[in-house]
Structures are given as C-alpha cells and as structure tokens.
Amino acid sequence: MALFAERGFEKTRIVDIARRAGVSHGTVGLYFPTKEALLRGVIERMAEPQMDEVERLIDAFEGSTAELLETLGLFWWTHCQEESVGAIVRVVEAELGNFPELAETYRARVYDPVIRLFVRIVERGVARGEYRCDDPAPHAELGFGGLGYVLDWNEGLGRVLNRPIEARRYIRIWAHALACGLASGADE
Amino acid sequence: MALFAERGFEKTRIVDIARRAGVSHGTVGLYFPTKEALLRGVIERMAEPQMDEVERLIDAFEGSTAELLETLGLFWWTHCQEESVGAIVRVVEAELGNFPELAETYRARVYDPVIRLFVRIVERGVARGEYRCDDPAPHAELGFGGLGYVLDWNEGLGRVLNRPIEARRYIRIWAHALACGLASGADE
Amino acid sequence: MALFAERGFEKTRIVDIARRAGVSHGTVGLYFPTKEALLRGVIERMAEPQMDEVERLIDAFEGSTAELLETLGLFWWTHCQEESVGAIVRVVEAELGNFPELAETYRARVYDPVIRLFVRIVERGVARGEYRCDDPAPHAELGFGGLGYVLDWNEGLGRVLNRPIEARRYIRIWAHALACGLASGADE
Amino acid sequence: MALFAERGFEKTRIVDIARRAGVSHGTVGLYFPTKEALLRGVIERMAEPQMDEVERLIDAFEGSTAELLETLGLFWWTHCQEESVGAIVRVVEAELGNFPELAETYRARVYDPVIRLFVRIVERGVARGEYRCDDPAPHAELGFGGLGYVLDWNEGLGRVLNRPIEARRYIRIWAHALACGLASGADE
DNA sequence: TATGAATGAGTGTTCATTCAT
C-alpha cells in the first residue's frame, strides 16, 4: 500500500514490494498471480472507514448537524491521514481505465457506505427538526466531495506545491457550509 | 489530451498519440523531445478557465454571493466538461511524484488564478455587506474543492460506477452551502 | 570482448553479446545495467599484463637492457595477441569522448603499471652502469608506444590491409632502438 | 572532419555537420548519398603529409640520419597537430570493420607514401655510409609507429588522462633511438 | 538548388512473469 501510494501503480516494482515485505519477488508471485491482483489485494485490505463505530457515533450524538459533521470530519480526517487513504484513492482513480473491477471494489467498500452515513446524518437532522430535505443525495455527495478534497489535496498537489490546507479550520467551515446548505433548502 | 485523459500517462503510447494526430511516432519526437514534454504541452494548452472573462463577470454581477457562485459554477462546469479537465488533472496528480515540475505548471496556470477568483468573490460579498470575513482562503479552497470534486467524480469513478452526480443540482447546493458557510462566520 | 573487438562499441548489439553468451538479452541487463558497464567489465577483466611476474623477471634478468627489452617485448606481444588487447584498446580510445570514466580505468589498470615497469627497466640499466639517464619518462613512453603500435597495427589496419608486421624482427629492432636511444643520451 | 574527429562516426549527427557547414541537413544528402560517403569524403580530403615537400627535404638534407629524423618528426608533428590527423586516423581505425574500403584509401594516401619516405631515409643513410641495412621495412614501420603513437596519444588517451607527452623531447629520443637501432644492426 | 518536415527502422533498457532448484 505504502509503495503504490508513493509511486503509483506502474512505477511500483514488484521487487520493491517484495523487499519491503521481507520476501523474494518470486514469493510475491506465489500469492498474487499478477500485479493487478496485488493492487486489488491492497484495496480490499484498505482500512475501512470503520462504519459501525461511526454509525453508533451518529446515533448517539446530541448536538446539531453542523457539530456532528465537524466531529465526524475530524475523525475521518485523522483516520485517513494515518492510513494514507488519499494516496490510495488517487492510485485507484488513475487505474480505473485499466482495471474497472477496482472501481467496483472501491464503491462497495468505501463510497456507498460513506454516502449512506451522510444520508443518515441528513435524516437525523430532519428528524430533529433542523430542516426539511426531500432528497439527501446531493448533500451527501457534497459532503463526501468536500472531505475527500482536503484529503486528496493535502497528500497530493498540496504537498508538492507546499500549499497544505489547514485541515481543522477547513473542516469546521465545511461542516457549517454543509449544514447551512441543508438549512437553506437549496435543493427545492 | 484525449488519450492521456482516457488511459493515463503510462498506458498512453506515443505511437497512439501519433496515429491519432495522423503522423508517425517519429514526428511526435520532433516536436516534443520526451513523453513528459508532451504532457506538459497538454497542460499548458489546457484551456485556462478564461480568467479575464470570469473576472469581469464577477465585477459586473448584481446578485447575491450564492447566486454568483451558482452562475460561475455552472459556467466552469460546462467549460471543463468540454475539455475533460477533470481527467487531465487526475493524470497530472498521478504523475506528480515522477515529474514534480508538472505541479508548478498546474499551480501557476490553474490553481492560483482560480483561488484568486474565489477570494475576489468573498471580498465582493464583504464589500456588499453580506457577511464579514477576515480570512477568505479556506472558503476559497472549499469552493475550489467542491467544484473540483464534481468534475473529478463525473469523469472518473462516477462514470465507471455509473453513479454520475446531477451537476446542476449539485452546483446549486454547493453555491448555497459556500455562501451559508461564509454567512455563518465559521472561521472565527 | 571478442564482439567489441570485432565490431566496435556502437555496432555491437547487446542481443548479439547475449546470444554469444548463450542467454537472452534481458539476462545481460541483470548483470550489466548499461552497455557502457559491459565495456567497463571487459576492460577490467582485460588480462592485466601479469605485472608481478614481469617485475620478478626484470629483477632477476642478467643480460643487457636490449636483451631484457626483447625478451619482455616478445612475452607481452604473445600475451596480448592471445587476448586481442589491441582491438579492445582501440575500442576504448574510440569511446573516450563518450565515456571518460573508461580512460581512468584504462590508465589505472594498464597504462600506469606498464610505464612503471619501463621506468624500472631504465633504472636497472643505470644501476648496471649501461648508461646515464636522469628522466626515464620519455623513454618509457617511447617503449610503450612502439610496442603498442605493433599490437594495434597487426590487429587493425595491418590485418585489413594485409600488411602484417613480422613481430619477432620488429620487436628485436624496437628493443635495440630503445636501448641505443638510452645509450645515446638524447634526452640531455 | 572536426566533428568526426571529436565525436566519432556514430555519434556525429549529420544535422550537426550541416549546421557547421552552414547548410541544411537536406543539402548534405544532395552531395553525399550516405553517411559513410561523407566519411570517405573526409578521408580523401585529409591533408596529405605533403610528400613532395618532404621528399625534397630528405634529398637536400646534409646532416646525419638522426638529425634528419628529428627534423622530419617535428615537421610532421606540427603538420598533423594542425590538421588533427590523429583523431581522424582513430576514427578510420574504429570504422575499419564496418567500412573496409576506408582502409584502402588510408593505405594509398597515407601509409604507403610515408613508409616509402622512411625507406628512402634509411637508404640515404646507407648511401652516406652511416650503417649497413639489407631490409629497411621494419625500421620504417618502427619509425611510423613511434611517431604515430605520440600523435595518437596526445589527442586521445593522453588528453583525457591529462598525461600529454612533451613532443619535442619525445621526438628527439625517437629519432636517436631509430638511428641507433639502424646502427646497431639489430635486424641481421 | 536548397529546405526541413516527415518517416520508420533500430536498439537499449525495464520489469512482470515463469520455473527449476
């Protein structure tokens, strides 16, 4: 994972992966018939966003949607930071054209569950009477995107250009913007 | 551009580019000494988001920040759609590790100018008395990110997973969320 | 070695070397990262003119400088003949401009040691009272050159033009000429 | 000539020759159908060692063979120095395997005439009663080689290794060694 | 007569994959 994240798919040599794993490159071939299988393996082992834990957190949370989003955003940001999720996602995106199956894995393990959580948050806000919302989907997508962006940027262009985003503040604004967007009823 | 967008940097063979251009692969070498130069050429030719035009549009606009953002978002979205900007940016990101100079080109020609426009929008809102804002940067980054996300997604994972975002509605929500975030004073 | 000697550096294809070695061209790449490394390998393996043996021979020799030179000349001539040293040196010279490091290798492993031996011979002659000589260097260079010439010629132009030098007689004259030159005190 | 001498045959690009000649590379093709023809042209125009002049010099010379050789050696050395003959000869040698015709040209225009001059010098010495010599050939070859060596070395390995031979002294020694060799009667 | 755009064969180098030990 670390190597794919650092160098991309094509530039990562199997020998290096093997060396890093402390085995010979021949041994890698015994467990993963092709390089693509290796990448698939990485994605499948990719740290899931700990859905259950987050789900409980949402249900138990007492404050406003904005506060919940900020809490959650920070949690995920920390989590993904540790696991260099951003870099892996960039690799997956880059290889989409070549290995479409990867996309499916990514959707099933990451995208769909996270979107579902965002939907749950929106519904929770509606239930609490914060706002009305008939179609949570675009809000969920906006949430996912805004959060994904900061992860992506800080590990990618932001790092190279030396223009890191101060994540804590960004996430606060993101949370408020999302919540406000819900409250403004813009989707009607 | 089309080929890099479709297949990524490594998987795009120079012969294919040449064939598509109706020349032999040797001819490509006469104009671009290396494959990297070819990619840099693409970025440099990557239609700049018509900064001047947008600038004038911002200054002349009469409505609220939310309305301005929505108008602008739709404009850029249409524009980038036509030029498959999303895909190219993904390629650039993927090759950052290998060709760091690309990042600089991207920053100078795309990122910095667009961020500057977002800052201008925020300042315009402040001048109009819509809200107070001491530090427009994170708002600008949030704006850039939210818009970049939909372009990226719809040309990348969204397409492959057959889960395109309905852009018009997304952009409306994005615009309102951004404006609300500004109004909520979350950065203080 | 044989192929470089026969065809020169540029015209020798790695595939041919590989085929001659009974392996595939990829295999060559496992042992020599570049073609230049291959040539350097050849030089390094280029049988050193058995310096120690020659040194002992010089010290133990009883006769005159002319006789010693003739003995030595024949010894080296035979030795280099067997290893097609002449042709390799020509290749090295031809590639000097492109790979200057080769020169260093050649100097350290061939030129300097041999010149040192010639100096030793001159000093031995002085010690024996055959002649006086304050600066052995040009004599050593003349000796090296005269001997190098016959090797070079007989494997290069001489062979192609079908004008081989009869080495035994040439070396006898070379030895006497050198010794006479020393005796004549021409460097004073 | 300068370019071939500097870079060798393969590494010299026709475009560079053309640029140096102030024409376009296409134009070169009009006068020399192939690159090899270009090299042959260079050799044919290669400054001949001014045979006639030297011949007269030999016949008119009054002093000993050693003095004549020293005078001649210096003359040629100066002449070849100016025309970078050494480098050209190295190129020819390097390309012998690929273009054997070149060798023939070289023999006819350079080698044979010069050897003939050396033979003439030896015969002159015999006529003057300096020594007896039944077979001048090996002496001529030794002379040619010793002189060729210093030219070759100083423009090739000697330059790269920063070990130039002080030509004036070398040539004095060479002349005396040759003359002594003749006087010693080593070829009998 | 000269140009320079275009061609395409040729080759060094990389590296995923295989397989005998």
Added chain:
DNA sequence: GATGAATGAACACTCATTCAT
C-alpha cells in the same frame, strides 16, 4: 514453501534518409 536466475515483450527515443515544395 521460498528463491532468484532467466526470459522476452514492450516501449521511448534517435536519426539517417527521403521528398514535396
């Protein structure tokens, strides 16, 4: 199971040669 030597397909890059203008 594990190794690492060997393979060979793939591809970027160079540049002599051609030819329409």
